[in-house]
Amino acid sequence: MKYSAIKMVLTASLLETFPKVEEEEIEAMVSHWLQTQNENVPLLTRSMKEHSLALFESSGRRDVSSRLVKETEPPYQTQLPIIWDDIPFRPVSQPQFTFIDLFAGIGGFRMSMQEQGGKCVFSSEWDSDAKKTYEANFGEVPYGDIRNISERSIPDHDVLCAGFPCQPFSLAGVSARNSLNTSHGFACETQGTLFFDIVRIMKKKKPRVAFLENVKNLVGHDGGKTFSIIRQTIESLGYRFSYKLISASPLVPQRRIRCYMVCVRGGINDFIFPDFEGEPLALRTILEHNVDSSFTISNRLWEGHQRRTKRNLARGTGFTAFCADLDKPSNTIVARYGKDGKECLVPQGKKNPRMLTPRECARLQGFPDHFIIPTAKTSAYRLFGNSVAIPVITKIARNIVGSLKNH
Ligand SMILES: C[S@@+](CC[C@H](N)C(=O)[O-])C[C@H]1O[C@@H](n2cnc3c(N)ncnc32)[C@H](O)[C@@H]1O
Known part of the structure; x- marks a missing residue:
């Protein structure tokens, strides 16, 4: 069956x-x-x-x-x-190590870890469209809200993977929260504290490695206090903490700088981050041909973009919406991209520019073309915007797995 x-x-x-x-x-x-x-x-x-x-x-x-x-x-x-x-991305038959996938989204970490011979023994994600996408591709429905899952019930594993929610730390998130006069970072009770769910699982399950990802602004958030709490908390559990801000653009044609953290338990002492030097890739390399006209933005939207861009340039603030330079990487694809496409509009000669298709967004994050996109396009944009650049994760994962094998 x-x-x-x-x-x-x-x-x-x-x-x-x-x-x-x-x-x-x-x-x-x-x-x-x-x-x-x-x-x-x-x-x-x-x-x-x-x-x-x-x-x-x-x-x-x-x-x-x-x-x-x-x-x-x-x-x-x-x-x-x-x-x-x-199921396109099946469980590996001869696993070399085990891992868990927290805040799993659509499985960016899982793609890389399975490819390195890892067996996923637990996943958690609460968004229903993310779950649907995850199941269609990996044949597993993630458990829901991690806050309701006891660490005792989670299976033992070698590597804990988590791209924990970044809204409380990202620049956009912080300025929106500041202007609403609400708290952010760890003080934001609904999301910032999810880091402590990772901590309670690490404390109980003692994985050999924790592999975390977040926005680059995590490092400087609240004058560096947030990041030093993260670092100290992880070190207090007996892990060596290392991190690197990495630009994905030599591996995928997207400007996406993220903070990657690798925490290794005592005994594993040879992990180092790989090198990510290289020329940025060109957006045109991932574009689809014969894109449906429904992706072309309306006159109203295009005029609105141009008006706002002029205003923002004069003020020196905010996002600007330009047509992309196809010989350079796209801007960072974020969860809100599907709202109006302002982060990356593809020029179409005399016609109004068009939005990227969900498949192009998938390619910008390094998802292969046989990755199934089972949701409506508005959801797909959000899910790919929240995901990880897979080739970056894969390169780091190779070094992690190398270190695991040596010890
Ligand atoms: C930054 S995204 C991670 C995306 C993932 N790394 C990927 O490759 O698609 C964070 C994810 O955490 C999920 N999330 C937020 N709070 C959660 C909770 N309490 N329990 C489970 N998942 C949660 C969100 O729905 C979102 O998909």
């Missing part, structure tokens, strides 16, 4: 038998179980497992289910009656 069919059957049956459990939670349990087949699937109770195994039995898969009962840890996905051919 294909992944989507087997997941649907198990989910429907568990929902019927355990009606008090939320559907999203059941989907997360079932898909994590199908991916990992180990004892430690968060929230999946013994009776739920028994029920699922009975279902396997009744569909004539006695040998598989009895193996599942007897053995627990080894990776089973290659022996399960699941055909993963509806």
